[in-house]
Amino acid sequence: MSDVIAILISASFWVALVRIASPLIFATLGELICERAGVLNLGIEGIMVAGAFAGWIAVYAGLGLWAGVGVALLTGMAFGALHGVLTVLFGLSQHVVGLGITLLATASSYYTYRLVLPNVSSPPRITAFPVVPIPILSDIPLLGPALFAQTPLTYLAYALAIATALILARSPLGLAVRAAGENPAAVEAQGLSVAAIRIGAVMVGSGLMALGGAFLTMSAFNSFFFEMVNGRGWICIALVVFGAWKPGKAVAGAFLFAGFDALQIRLQQTGLGTMVPYQLFLMLPYVLSILALVVMSRRAEVPAALMQPYRKGERR
């Protein structure tokens, strides 16, 4: 127990927490936007891989870091467009299309990698985003360095989280997205195009997922490895539910999850860590997520039209 407390009061734990949470925030927001519009995007895992690869290879090829971020965003949006056209316009199963896109995005990233770099023994490295402490704010004890001594992409994640929350709650666009996820017929009856809103949401959401991937190769690390996304996308799907489809809660969930992760990494070094199999630590975040779902499930409001295709002109 004292081990846990010692970890919790160490500044480095909190810094790690925010660092681990950052890619999750991007991708969770992305998934949340898709689901609020009524589309479950199981392409998330693959789109993160594609974003991680595209951003990194662009920088490796000579573009600037921010241009690389742009490339990742566009790559994600392209896969989002494919997902949107298939699931929204044609109303195909969101499960199949999502998993298919995960496979497609992952495999085509790997394939391109191999074509571009046929004979390397370790992937080339780029100069990743450096840590840029924000003056004054980063001097706040404990939380300062954690929140404000990070790379610019983490700050971008904060900004996007706030923007997403505000747009969804306050703007006409956010209302349209929410309504598309609640009752597409209502959207159409008010003269808006359900297809345009849903496809747009899936594209933007997928773009954010790709940024989550790009964070891994351009901020958390500096090169691209196969399988480096390592299930983070699936976690984000759980985080959206955990956050009851609310951006604020979902981001809080990302921090919580990252907190468990940062904690378990450190617990492995403690007396507890030598007695308990390391797999139990790795399980911790997943099991706690399930428990959290049980505790809060009753209040969660699922978008009513989630996973329901809407085809214009079809009898309902």
Add this chain to the structure above:
Amino acid sequence: MEDNTTPALRVEGISKRFGANLANDAISFEIAQGEVVALLGENGAGKTTLMNILFGHYTAEEGRIEVFGVPLPPGRPAAALAAGLGMVHQHFTLADNLSVLDNLMLGTESLWRPVSARRQAAARLRKLAQDFGLSADPDAKVGTLSVGERQRVEILKALYRDARILILDEPTAVLTPQEAEALFATLRRAVALGLSVIFISHKLHEVMAVADRVLVLRHGRLVGETPIAGTDPARLAAMMVGAEVVPPLVAASTEGQVLMRLSGVATQGQRPDLRDVDLDLVAGRITGIAGVSGNGQAALAALIGGLARPVAGEVSLQDQPLTDWSPRAAIKAGIARIPADRHREGTVADFSLTENAVLELYRSPGFSRRGWMNWPAARRFARQVIARYDIRGPGEGAAVRLLSGGNMQKLILGRLLERDPCIILADQPVRGLDIGAVTFVQNRLLDARGRGAAVLLISEDLEEVMALSDVIHVICDGRLSPAFPRGSKTVAELGLWMAGQGFSHAA
């Protein structure tokens, strides 16, 4: 460019095909400004389809539409809204989890505005509410509203967008008479302000009350048109159906034993719950339950259908006290239901007619044995129901979602009557049905009574209850009035009971 002689709406040669089904066949008509036109037709005649074309949900294969003299681009609800069309859909197009104001504002502002102007919108809503006598709490979630309140929100949606032509597709199907009356008052105000109204309803007395002119559709074609002055419900019914419609004739019947008895029953979980309810269901008798919707009808139906159990009091079936009570047990006991919501509770839309026909019967010996379905028997049964109940549709193998509401109701009726139930629970049995179908359903209920079944008729339509019932109870806030034999109370007297007067210890 527009003056008072330009028709508000001109429809020319609209045709629409669904597969082989010609839903609209070269329909042409005009509507003047400030005019209320009623659109009549049997279930499946093509009324909703036509309105959906007007509003841009569907695109017609042929024909053109002009609004105030300006051609309306097809297939774009946004264009229809901009041209001044407002539509109250047959199935509400509201997002339950959003607030009233959100539903209203959706799509009314540029999507690229950073922040919605909610304050102005709320003010505008208040003003509209005043002008048209429609009150609505802007912050209430639509899902928490009653059906009548939702209806108001739908109308407010159209008015909020400055609709000049209001399309109302069966707005009263789910309203209580009081709510319907309030709606008509609103419509009159709207017309006084110069709006035109297209009004679809199967209730001919309503049509007589609000419309200036009537258009009649049959099998997708416009078959008649008449000013309201100089016509009457019987003539309208004949125009719709193409033949004289004879209202149900209530013959005398012989009553038998008490089949089900509720004494001092209370329930828990529904709102409002039943309180201290005494009720006898007697063989050969139609027992009517009159009352404003939301006064415990749902709890009563759930109790009798086996979905709820009494928490106090006693229920007995043929003098045997109830022990184990569930939908299964109710079905076994010979109770058959016409549920209030046929789409949600009565049928499985994606199942075939065959599969729906045996939905409640599949466990009975004829249709399955030791867990094995007897599909040939089920198919035979479905064909028999289709033939006997005149269910028009693509056949027993087709999905039920393709049926019109009336035909769906006939299927439900057929499947329950064919098993010769001893008790029939008919919850809003004619909701949304055309006059022909209404007569058909009511006649079948009377037949069942004649054969010795006990019928419990729950309806918000007082006229219907009074016409069919041998005894009437009024339900109010979960309590049941004493039984009033046929003819013993006037409409006005029952109305007082419905408002809560007369109950012994009123809360």
Add this chain to the structure above:
Amino acid sequence: FGLPLRAQSGPIRVAGIYTVPVEQQWVSRIHLAALAAQEAGEIEYSYSENVSNTDYPRVMREYAEGGADLILGEIFGVEQEAREVAADYPDTAFLMGSSFLPDGSLGNFGVFDNYIQDASYLSGIVAGAMTESGNIGMVGGFPIPEVNRLMHAFMAGVREMRPDATFQVSFIGSWFDPPRAKETAIAMIDNGADILYAERFGVSDAAAERGILAIGNVIDTQADYPDTVVASALWHFEPTLAAAIEKVKAGSFTSENYGIYSMMQYGGATLAPFGSFEGRIPQAALDLIAEREAAIRDGSFVVEVNDSEPTAG
């Protein structure tokens, strides 16, 4: 007994089947050796990477059917099935990374493993000499024998210089999650480690970022981290491959354990040159390394092989 494989001249056809991408440290040593042999005109080389163990036997068969003379790979997850395949293709030589010993009845099936614990031990001596806190962090993928034995040898080397050294050990449950490996390494640094054993990609990055030192494993990454990676225990697959090629060409490929070619005596393992750290390593350590290396080469010193999962302490 060896099956009578046909002797042949000219380049032989070699196929590599790897369950991970060829960037993975371990596999990259095989892959690079094969590429070099191809460059030298000794073999014609093709390969499949990222082959799941479900598909592994099928791919083996495909290459065998396609006429490969020698098939290289790693069968840690499919020992039994791989042997069954080999039995079906007696004219093809199989040389597979395996923890098991060769099966005498399968004359065309040899095994190897990266027995580089000698070099790991020597790299441990360097680490023991360079650490100030005596606190050393080790980040591994999974606690498999190939990883465990090198960690133990490394720890033994460290203790030669610092008997009081403590070790932090973590397994991240993945071969490919550099961000996670890096995160774990950072946690160890925060916990007092001043030198890291970089079993996974990502660890050296943490060390570089925090300005501490790292010891490499299997591959030499000093060029990428000139101020970080002090020493590395290198694995060289070339001697193993050369022996196999020669035997295939001579028609004398037999069921034997090629693992020995990974040992220091055969040039299969070396301590990487100190490079940028030349001259910064204490003489005492250099002396001990020289002494022990000589002893290892002449067989008078044997580094203990311990395949059990290392624990912190």
Add this chain to the structure above:
Amino acid sequence: MRLEPVANPGIMRRILPPMLALVATVLLGAALARLAGADPLAVFGLIVKGAAGSRFALLETLNRATPLIFTGLAVAVAFRARLWNIGAEAQFFAGGLLAVLIGLNLGPLLPSAVLWPAMALGAMAAGAVLLLGPALLKLRFGVDEVVTTLLLNFVMLLFVSMLLEGPLRDPMGMGWPRSPALPPEARLPRILPGLRLHWGFALAVAAAILIWIIDRKTTLGYEMRAVGLNETAARHAGMPVRRVVLLTAVLSGGLAALGGFSEVAGVRGSLTLDLSPGFGYTGIIVAMLALLNPLGVIFSALFVAAIFVGADSMSRAAQVPTYIADILLAFALLAMVLALLTTRYRLRRA
């Protein structure tokens, strides 16, 4: 634009779109091969040859389809009842685990005729339990099963990993995280000696037929579909909704787990962490491709296996990076679901 159902699709409409999907897949394969500097014209032949060009290739395709039939059935059964089971991967592992535990402990004691059923039933029980959890949480607390089943995949994998590095580790396995090998009597024999195809394939086909019969001919199948399509109506009609959902979970989890049993006892012979290269997830695709039809699952599993095996083999023959196989598989799947849609719908103005 809108999609209008086609009442009676003609033979051309049924056959042409899937053919076009395949052609598009091959064209993409050719283009990608070209990018890698290989001969694009050879691609088609090489894929066909790799998937079905020899007895060996054909059997490998069947072999790879076997676990997919199980997981595909598991998903089809669950999805039919609108139980969104994304956890077939975990159930597959649970099945493999139980099969190995039973096979190892009872193997020396029992004859195969008793041992196999014991292993299969044990596996099914484990898979069932694993899905019963999420199903109960859904019924009791309304917890979204997409998420719980998804998360359980990770938990299960870590749990298996823990066992394989702990109590279940093979003492003869040189420390590798692998269970001891099953005794020979616990192994499913090959259908024909010398070939990799084992009786698990026959079991899979039998399971598909059985599920089809349950679905079409029994009251349970009827109830499962009714609950899936309209739970409220099913409840009103007196169907035991709770029991149906739980039975669906048992059936679905059991089927996925049976796949784990088949793979362990028929192919691998022991339990490892890499027992499945994502069979559980691919099962979802297989099931949807079959439009959730149990018999269709057999064919869609074969299709998925053939595309993968064929494209994978092509990548070697044409010297193209291996990853092309997954690209072509993913593309073929998306193209095929779209093609299947156009066999039933035509595009018209709204």
